[in-house]
Amino acid sequence: MKHLVSLLLPLALATTHAQLKVVTLLQGTVLDRQTKGPVGTEFEIRDSAGKILQQGRSDSRRGTFEVVLQPGQRYTITFRGYNVLRQTDTFELPPSTTYSEVSKTFSVQLLRPGIELLRIHAFDPGSAKLRATAYSELDQLKQLLNRNRSLRVSVHISILDTRLVEEPPRSQVKSSTRKRRSQEPTTPPPTLLERANSLLNARADAVRQYLLPGVRDAEERIRIVPEIPPLPIARPIPIAPTVTVFVDQVRDLLE
Structure with a gap:
């Protein structure tokens, strides 16, 4: 019997040792990238x-959290709270043969109303057709909104890239033509403000038609804001961003 015990004891100890894996305590701190x-x-x-x-939440007063992981491994951590811009970081814990503790600091973008998220040169001067490069950038915004379902944005549309001035008076026409046309009703040319509004609203419609489909609750979460600048625009900025996106509101999904 003693001989049997002496044979089984090393086997039991080896099994127990295999089950007790060496661990590392990750002591993390989450900080706002800006402040x-x-x-x-x-x-x-x-x-x-x-x-x-592991899943958890960092402390709201200190930004800290602790999790137990295996040393010598690579991990990804995703921050996905309603109040931050969703992001994924990769980190690796150093190898260790004994219990160890590792401290790491992670920076996240805290979502606040008014923070600029995106600038896009979305249109050519005078055009209301989206440029080819604008589609991929608007797709990124769609993905951002779908990953952060508590996020609401305002999308500001600009025409500062386009020259808009009063049109010069029409050239004189032959008296006979003028006399003949005087008998017909004439439509006055659009005013400077009407021309500006026409271009601005056409651009807003182009952005709305592409951006809203595919975003959950898009009508509630995306606010399109056409911005009329001071007129006339005698010196346009051809490379000016024509679409700028800001955080409009961030709401807890539990509200």
Whole structure:
């Protein structure tokens, strides 16, 4: 019997040792990229195969969290709270044969009303047709809105790239033609303000028609804002951004 125990004991100890894996305590701190202040937000950690290992929330007063992981491995951490711009970072823990502690700081973009998210040179001067490069940038905005369903944005449309001045008076016409046309009703040419509004509204419609489809609750979350500048525009800025996106509002999904 003693001989049997002496044979089984090393096997049991080896099994127990295999089950007790060496771990590393990750002590994380989440900070606002702009103010460097602490941020309380939700996160999840995945291994290199994409399996979710940990989910939690950083402390709102200190921005800290602690999770237990295996050393010598690569991980991804995704911050996905309603109050931050969703982002994924990759980090690696150093190898260790004993228990260890590792501190890491992560920076996130805290969403505040008025923060600029995107600038796009979306139109050619005088045109209301989206440029080819604008589609990919608007697609990025769509993805951002679908990943952050609590995010609401205002999309400001500009015409500062286009020259808009009063049209010169029409040239004199032959008296006979003038006399003949005087008998017919004439339509006055559009005013400077009407021309500006026409271009601005056409651009707003182009952005609306492309951006809203495919975004959940788009009508509630996307506000299109056509901006009439001081007229006339005698010195346009051809490379000026014609679409600028700002954070309009951030709401807790539990509200």
